[in-house]
Amino acid sequence: MTYIVYILESVVDGTLYIGQTQNLASRIEKHNKGFNKLTKAKRPWKIIGKLEVETRSAAMKLEKKLKNWKKREAILNYINKFGV
Numbered sequence: 001m002t003y004i005v006y007i008l009e010s011v012v013d014g015t016l017y018i019g020q021t022q023n024l025a026s027r028i029e030k031h032n033k034g035f036n037k038l039t040k041a042k043r044p045w046k047i048i049g050k051l052e053v054e055t056r057s058a059a060m061k062l063e064k065k066l067k068n069w070k071k072r073e074a075i076l077n078y079i080n081k082f083g084v
Contacts, residue, residue, distance in 0.1 A: 007049040007079055009040035016075060017045065018066050020059040024050065034063035045047065049079030 004024050010015040017056055021027040022073060028047060034040040053059050066075055 002038060002052045003056050005051045005053065005059050005062045006047060007066070007075065008039070009048045010039075011044045011046055014040050016048075016072060018063055018075070020056075020063045021069050027083075049083040051079070051083050054075040 001022060003020055003022055004025070005018065005020045006024055007030070008019070009015070010017070013053055017031070018029065028035060028045065031039045031045045031058070034043060039045060051062060053062060066078065069075055069078075
């Protein structure tokens with residue numbers, strides 16, 4: 001089963017959030033319902049990019065890589081180049 005590294009953007013202030021999951025629709029619903037304490041305050045969220053990988057290990061590595069970049073432009077460029 002594939003894993004998805006996803007990038008969300010807060011409609012409130014444009015903050016990005018990066019995560020990984022197997023069920024993207026369910027995960028975004030949880031973010032927008034306030035089940036995640038890190039994203040609760042900046043709801044609603046919209047998906048701006050996703051990248052599919054084969055294993056959870058690969059998803060975790062890619063998630064960490066994108067989070068370490070910190071620069072919005074670099075993350076968005078990566079999504080535009082490799083995203084689904």
